[in-house]
Amino acid sequence: MNSVSASLHLPLHLSHAADAADGGIASAVAELSTAQEHASLHPTWLTADRFPPRQRDRALRAAVLAAAPELVHLHGLWRSPTRIAPRLAAAGLPLLIAPHGMLDPWALAQSRWKKRLVWRLWEHRALAAASCLQALCSAEVAAIRALVPQTPIALIPNGVALPDRAPVARMALPPPPWADAVPPGDRVLLFLGRFHHKKGLDPLLAAWQAVAAQAASRRWWLVLVGYGDAGALASRVAAAQLRGELPRVLVQGPCFGDDKASVLAAASGFVLPSFSEGLPMAALEAMAHQLPCLLSGACNLPEAFVAGAALPAEPDPVALAASLQQLLALSVAERSAMGAACRALVAERYSWLQVAQQTRQLYSWILGGGARPGFVELRPSLL
Known part of the structure; x- marks a missing residue:
């Protein structure tokens, strides 16, 4: 097990779902897997x-082994993969979580x-194993370190594919x-993702209502494209529009x-305008498409x-309304310059090829076949 290149089963990605049920994780794993194939992993x-819910943990563990x-x-x-993680580690499988x-x-x-409760029952044991x-970003390194101080942390972001800019x-x-x-x-000002309160949709709608007149005069629409709430957001927007609110807002499916x-x-x-993210795939994809972005910290x-x-x-209605006004006031040249900066940034820092090569280095180090990569922070006692 000292050579990554000799393995035909490295790595096995383990997650909850391969579709929208797992949000951005599914998209990230799919894209990473494709990039790793190109890196011969x-x-x-x-x-x-x-697997059926009642037999899920046992069946999943058996399938991994x-x-x-x-x-x-x-x-x-918080789901089956981490519930079975301590037993996978006990069976001798190295884990990267x-x-x-x-x-x-x-x-x-x-x-x-x-x-x-779950943290005490198994989640902490999974991470410690x-x-x-x-971690996807520096903020996540700090969040993980505060809870799991003794485990090495690798800082490897999500990546993004650059779209073809040819007119054809x-x-x-x-x-x-x-x-x-x-x-x-x-x-169109686009929101793309899961319709979940952590995405800041409530303050976004409140802010849009506050700038509705300016949006109309500048010929802007707010289009919310997503899934995950069984139609609740579309119903809310439709009800508001019957009251004469939220003009020029559309809700579309995934x-x-x-x-x-x-x-x-x-x-x-x-x-x-999210309250919480890891490193959002939707934002990286928007930047790759040269879209000027409004992003929360x-x-x-x-x-x-x-x-x-x-x-x-x-994700505050007043602050967000001010940001919307700033976007609406931008000239075509200013929006174009922002878009060019977006694409240049993701091309430099968030290439899937670069991410795949970083995972290759990390796997090699975990398996004992390579030097510790510079993006890995050891636990404090080993520094």
Whole structure:
């Protein structure tokens, strides 16, 4: 087990689901797996949701052991994968666990008592059993270190694929779902992701109502594209519009593949005023598509503000309304400059090829076949 290149079963990615049920984690694992294939790592991917709930933990553990991986790269917390993690470690499998922002203080405060109980029952043991933990950003390193002080932490971000900018590639995309509702020449501010209160949708709608007149005069629309709330957001917006509120707001269902590329290509800006994130894939994808971004500090992309690629969008209605006004007032040239800064930033720092090579180095080190990478922070007692 001293050579990563000799392995055909390295790594085994383990997560809850491979679809929208697991939010951005599924997208990140899918993209990482593809990049790792190009780096000759031969990954496999096993998800817990393929097994019935009552037998899930036992069946999942058996499936992992039957796959005989040399290393398990586990994604996300609080579900079957981390419940079985201590037993996988006891069976001799090295574990790399990526919380994907789930140890962020805001995230921990949600369902606090349930998480405290689960933490004591198995979650802390799972993280302590890991050979290494993966953080997506510096803020997550600090959040993990505060709870798991003795385990090494690797800082490896999510990546993003750069879209083809050729006009022929854009022409091949389907029309965006708002094509029949938004007049030609009007601009769309896009929210793309899960409809969950942590995404800051309530303050976003309140802020949009406050700038509705300016948005109309500048011919902007707010389009919310996503899933996960069984239609509750669409119903709320429809009810508000019957009262004469929230003009120029559309709620659309989820988009994947070419349909997602279409909404990103057709939008003029992107907004994500989250209360809590790891490193949001939607924001990276928007930046890759050269969309000027409105991002909260919780998106953990401080370099986007430094580079002039994003404006602050904290999840507070008053502050967010001011940020929206700032975006609406930008000229075409100013938006274009922000978009160019977005693409340059992700090309430099968030290439999937670079991420795949970093995971390759990390796996080698965990298995004892390489030097400790510079992006790995050892536990304090070993510094």
